Amino acid sequence: MSLSAHHPSRSLLWRLSPLSAALLIATQAHAVELPQQVITANPLGSTELAAPTTVVEGDSLTLAQKGSLGETLNNQPGVSSSYFGPGASRPxxxxxxxxRIRILRNGVGALDASSLSYDHAVPLDxxxxxxxxxxxxxxxxxxxxNAIGGVINSFDNRIPTEAIEGIHGAGELRYGGADTTRSSAGKLEAGNGTFALHLDANSRQxxxxxxxxxxxxxxxxxxEDGNGKKGRLGNSDGRQDGGAIGGSYTWDDGYAGLSYSNYDSNYGSPAEQxxxxxxxxxxxxxxxxxxxxQGPxxxxxFxxxxxxxxxxxxEGGETGTTFKNKGYEARVEARHLxxxxxxxVVGAQFNRNEFSALGEEAFVPKTDTNSGALFILEELQATDRLKLSLGGRLEHTVVDPDGKGNERFAQADKSSSFTAGSLSSGAVYTLTPVWSxxxxxxxxxxxxxxxELYANGAHVATGxxxxGNAKLSKEKAVSSDLxxxxxxxxxxxxxxxxxSHFxxxxxxxxxxxxxxxxxxxxxxxxxxxxxxxxRARFTGIEAQDRWTLGENAYGKFALELSGDYTRAKNLDNGQDLPRIAPLRLNSGLLWELDRWQARLDVQHAASQGRVPxxxxxxxxxTTLGASAGYRFDIGSSQWLAFVKGENLTNQTVRYASSILRDIAPAAGRSVEVGLRTTF
Structure with a gap:
């Protein structure tokens, strides 16, 4: 956890995430200890989820942390980055x-424009x-x-969900990296067992x-700019600032709270200097x-x-396009006896967003989108070894455009409505105490x-x-995992x-x-x-293993191995779909001795020739990375000083999943130092 000073008890885990998919919160794990079993945090309290899930927290999140969400999660199994330079990337x-990827905060969507274009950052540090x-x-x-491909759910405790006693806090400083990051962040939480307050702030340049x-x-x-400056990715600098205040009232049988957060950034587009x-x-x-x-x-x-x-x-100091998005999302879930x-659990969800793009270079019209949905999830322990789940969702969406008389948006002359249905089933079968x-x-x-319906125009930030196509019908897919x-x-x-077959x-x-x-x-x-x-087909394989090598006088050792591979085919023309990550293999050797910890990472990505x-x-x-950390206490506060190096052999890295792969490579050799404290 990057700035955590408070941990929920295991008995309260399911309260923290509305039907979200995945995890067991433990106290902060040391680098080499075997992680605890990932379980679902949904209100049904299941011990294991049928869908493949990953949790990133503790020291792993601290050392993986980058300035964007996509880069932070880039090396997780099955997850790559839409990389648009250090200022913007989505998973x-x-x-x-x-x-197709739903990005949530504490189980609820926060509107932005990051899905509209690769240069639009997710407003979250x-x-x-x-x-x-x-x-x-x-x-x-x-x-x-919009979660047809998966969910990324982040938790920040800005609305405390359980009682806080006394004052707790955390802070972090970072310097270095390939973009010479200067980052500072702090958090403070206080409570008297009934009322809880949360404050946080951060700044990154x-x-x-x-x-x-x-x-x-x-x-x-x-x-026209030629090859640009050797050794630098031009116009990729920037800053990010943010903060939040939140509070809640807690009691034995629940909580209620509010929060406000602000995010402000300014960054360059490497596509246009x-x-x-x-x-x-x-x-x-x-x-x-x-x-x-009491009752049903x-x-x-809520x-x-x-x-x-x-x-x-x-562009050139003048505002070419202004994107605005206002709206809300609300959901209620009820667990029945x-x-x-x-x-x-049965539930309902409602969304509204009012999007507008203003300026001569706007490439999408003003549009209001409204949707409402009902869903149900049921679980059955069929036998001692077999657990089944089944659910459904019905969702109605109305997209109402206004072309404002602009000839380029002639397609945006009337509203479109869609009724989408989803069915899902899952099973977990325990073969032995080891295998399932x-x-x-x-x-x-x-x-x-x-x-997707109404876009029409040049997008200068991406070049x-x-x-769009106003006649598009619903996207439909049958998907399975084993x-x-x-x-x-x-x-x-x-x-x-x-x-997955679309x-x-x-x-x-x-x-x-x-x-x-x-x-x-x-x-x-x-x-x-x-x-x-x-018509399209996506197939692939994912594998991961954490191998505890043992402990001796020289410390504790573990080995982490993972790999993933995805094939995506346009079945209409037989060609491969664009922006698909190639075969990737990751390995990490971990070591811990007393207050010291370190790891060595080797990451390999194959060439990607399967493109349209x-x-x-x-x-x-193939890249090489290394990190080391030292823990120490000062009074009642706990500290971690760390250093990490990435791409130490200074390889040219171009992500196949990036639309800018030919003009914006990833970072070269970098070294970053940091200091984190909790109290």
Whole structure:
């Protein structure tokens, strides 16, 4: 946990996350201790979830932390990054990105524009996050069609969910890295056992990223700026600032609380050397839970959030486009009393967002989107060894555009409505005390978003021309997972395969044409990308193992191994889909002795040649990383001083999952130092 001074008790775990997928919160684990069993934190209190899940917290989150969410999670199994330089990146799960991945805060969505375009950052600094849950595979049943590819759920305790006694706090300082990060953050929590208060603040500044050689690859088109400055990724510097205040009233059978948070950033777009993005977001949240109720429902949980988001794309010092997004999300969940062998939850969710893009360079029209949904999840312990789950969701969405008379948005002349349904089933079968099988099968539908329907114009920050299709129908997929899990005290991990078949996959696909700002073919213009519905297939494999090597006079040792591979095919033309990460293999050797801890990491990514005919592939790479930390106490406070190095052999790294792979490589050799305290 990056800035954690408070841990929930194990008996209260399920209270913390509304039907979210995954985890056991433990006290902060040391570097080499075998992690505890990941369980679901949903209100049903299951001990294991059928869907593949990952939890990042404690020292692992501290050492993985970057300035963006996508880069922080980039090396988790099945998760890659949409990398747009150090200022912006979103997580990509199994090749699915954008509005197929739901990013949540404490179980509720916070509106932004990050799914609209790769240059739009997620307005969240991971330094404020205590833990992150990752659900790989469809989670639309719980959180809507926009979770057809998975969920990223972060927790920050800005609304304390249980009583706090006294004063607790945390702080962190960082310096270094390939972008010369200067970061500071702090948190304070106080309470008298009934009322609880939370305060946090953070600030981060970073320079242009250091890279090996020149930014542009041999596949990159010619640029008026030439190859740029050797050893630096131009216009990739920026800053991020944020803070929050929250409080709650707690009692034996529940809590209720409010919070306010602010995020403000300014960063450059490596795609265009004179374009910068200025972003700000205000977010208000409410959360409450009532437990031990009498009647048909034993507990009720409420979550709601309102967001006011704006960012401006500034070209040559002048604002070209201003994006605004205002709206709310609210959900209620009710756990019913057991009905025979069945335990379950029913719920409802409501969303509204008002999006507008203002300015001559706006490429999407003003649009209001409203949706409402009902869902149910039931669980059955069929036998001592077999646990089953089954659920459904019905969601209705209305997308109402207003082209404001702009000829480019002639398609945006009437509203569109979609009714999407999802069904999901899961099973966990215990073979032996060591081995178990987990399987899921689901059908999910997703309504197309306003930009997939109505986009039409040049997007200067990404250097592309994007075209939507108002005739798009719902995205539909049948997906399944099968995993073999093991835990014998020495080895803990899993090997799994997944399969998804889309009868209508809405992809942002390159056409091979280049268009000028007026939409006319021009060899010196922007590459055209269209939102197109095609049949598609995603398949892959994921594996991970944590091997406790043993303990002797020289310390405790462990080895972490993981790998993932995804294939994605456009079944309409037989070509591969774009921006899919290649085969990736990770290994980490961990050591701990008394107050010292260290690890050595080797990461390998194969070359990616499975790309559409009109796109370029990427070369493979192998990187070396290392980190070390020392724990010490000063009075009643606990401290961790650490140093970490990444890409120590200074390899050129280009992510196949990035639309900027040919003009924006990842960081070169870097060393960062940090100091963290909790009290």
């Amino acid at each position: 990509v799960i199994r090749g699915l990105d954008g509005d 991971p330094v404020n996050v205590e833990r992150i849950e990752i659900v790989r595979g469809p989670a639309a049943l719980l959180y809507g069609g 970073f320079n242009d990223l250091k890279i090996p050689g020149y930014a542009r690859s041999r596949h990159a088109p010619e640029s 004179d374009v910068r993005i200025r972003m700000k977001q205000d977010h208000y949240a409410f959360a409450s839970e009532l437990r031990n109720l 429902f034993s507990s009720l949980k 979550n709601a959030g309102y967001t006011d988001y704006e960012h401006r794309e500034i 057991p009905i025979g062998p069945l335990e379950g 099988l987990a399987a899921t099968l689901g059908y999910t539908e997703r309504a197309p978003t306003f930009y 592309t021309y994007e075209v 995993a073999l899990r093991f835990d014998n005290g020495v080895h803990k991990g899993s090997v799994g395969v997944f399969y 009868s209508n996959y809405i992809g942002l696909l390159g056409t091979g044409r280049t268009l000028n700002d007026e939409g006319e073919e021009d060899l010196s213009g922007h590459p055209e990308y269209t939102y197109s519905g095609v 005919d009109n796109e370029s592939g990427t070369d493979g790479y």
